[in-house]
Amino acid sequence: MDKSLENWQERAVEAQKQNKQFLAKLQGRKGKGVEKHLPDLHEEAFSKIDCLECAGCCKSISPRFKKPDIKRISKYLGMKEGDFIDTYLRIDSDEDYVTKFSPCPFLEEDNKCRVYDVRPGDCENYPYTDSYDFVKRPNITAENSVICPAVFYVLDRLKKIVQ
Incomplete structure (x- = not known):
């Protein structure tokens, strides 16, 4: 992992309140101009991070399973939807x-x-670091910053760009 990600989880926990405030401020400004930075920051983050080294999201949070997801996955597993x-x-x-x-x-x-x-x-779609959802949901993004190093990285870089 990149040197800027050393102790990322500790740093994310320490900065969580500040990150929530920063994201709330961005949301209040309707994210003016912020979204243009997200795709590049997303690419930059994932050039330094290998999800298979972490899997923090899979270890600690659950996605929502919508009806099409249930249908598709149960079919893939050879199960009836109800059994799935x-x-x-x-x-x-x-x-x-x-x-x-x-x-x-x-x-x-x-x-x-x-x-x-x-x-x-x-x-x-997780961790939403390349879309406006990153800014639109400040509490979830702040929580995700202690689960996913990419969220922490994008948030950290975004603070330096915007502030």
């Missing part, structure tokens, strides 16, 4: 299907995903 839901999913407080437990039941020992080719849309 009963085996792997529960409904959370937002009325979304999420995994019953962490780490994700599809995470393998080598940090690869058993259903990667048909993974849920949330997994495909």
